[in-house]
Amino acid sequence: MRYRRGHIAPGSLVALKMPDRDRLHPLLAGRFSPRAFHPSEIDDATVDLLLEAARWAPSAGNSQPWGFFPVRPHETEYDRVVRHLAPSSATWALDASLLIVTLARRFLDDGVLPYSEFADYDLGQAVAHLTIQAQALDLATHQFRAFDLESLTKELDPNPGWTIMSIIAVGPPADPCPATTRNPLPHLRTAPWTAR
Numbered sequence: 001m002r003y004r005r006g007h008i009a010p011g012s013l014v015a016l017k018m019p020d021r022d023r024l025h026p027l028l029a030g031r032f033s034p035r036a037f038h039p040s041e042i043d044d045a046t047v048d049l050l051l052e053a054a055r056w057a058p059s060a061g062n063s064q065p066w067g068f069f070p071v072r073p074h075e076t077e078y079d080r081v082v083r084h085l086a087p088s089s090a091t092w093a094l095d096a097s098l099l100i101v102t103l104a105r106r107f108l109d110d111g112v113l114p115y116s117e118f119a120d121y122d123l124g125q126a127v128a129h130l131t132i133q134a135q136a137l138d139l140a141t142h143q144f145r146a147f148d149l150e151s152l153t154k155e156l157d158p159n160p161g162w163t164i165m166s167i168i169a170v171g172p173p174a175d176p177c178p179a180t181t182r183n184p185l186p187h188l189r190t191a192p193w194t195a196r
């Protein structure tokens, strides 16, 4: 059913009172970060589609402070990324079909004046869009920070003001969704104010 502002569908209040992972959209409920991938190939059109999903994410003032460096195992640029992975991520990320280095533009070209105070926030949202588009294509994603940030930054040498944030491994998952937990729902409302 289409959502309309101010419209409350019959039964939706009950739904709101019964938070439950199973009631989420399957693309959200089914997403998880696998620790193993089936080696397979992702074509150019799919890479473009994933980036297209990121492209249409909202951002503060439509500043779009994001950048992506996608590499696949058969590409010459692949080695420039994988040689900087930490051993903990290399064990599974090397089986991914695609690795995407994500970058946020925090500062203007002088590297000092802020470009957007929401750069990291907006990049995260663009990545969220990308992960759900991947899920819709039966591709799993595992974002990670387990790489040598300093050496990867030297290697890719982004323009001043750009910061490498994460890498996203993409591919068909080779392990089942692990048991994972989350903070209870009330915690989301109270955490910023509860005692330290």
Ligand SMILES: Cc1cc2nc3c(=O)[nH]c(=O)nc-3n(C[C@H](O)[C@H](O)[C@H](O)COP(=O)(O)O)c2cc1C
Residues within 6 Å of the ligand: 031, 032, 033, 034, 089, 142, 143, 144, 145, 146, 147, 166, 180
């Ligand atoms: C910014 C970011 C950095 C992460 N870094 C790592 C990492 O270095 N190694 C790793 O195994 N997982 C990493 N993860 C994956 C998280 O551990 C994972 O998303 C979390 O445990 C929840 O599990 P789920 O994605 O399966 O729901 C990272 C996730 C995000 C969003």
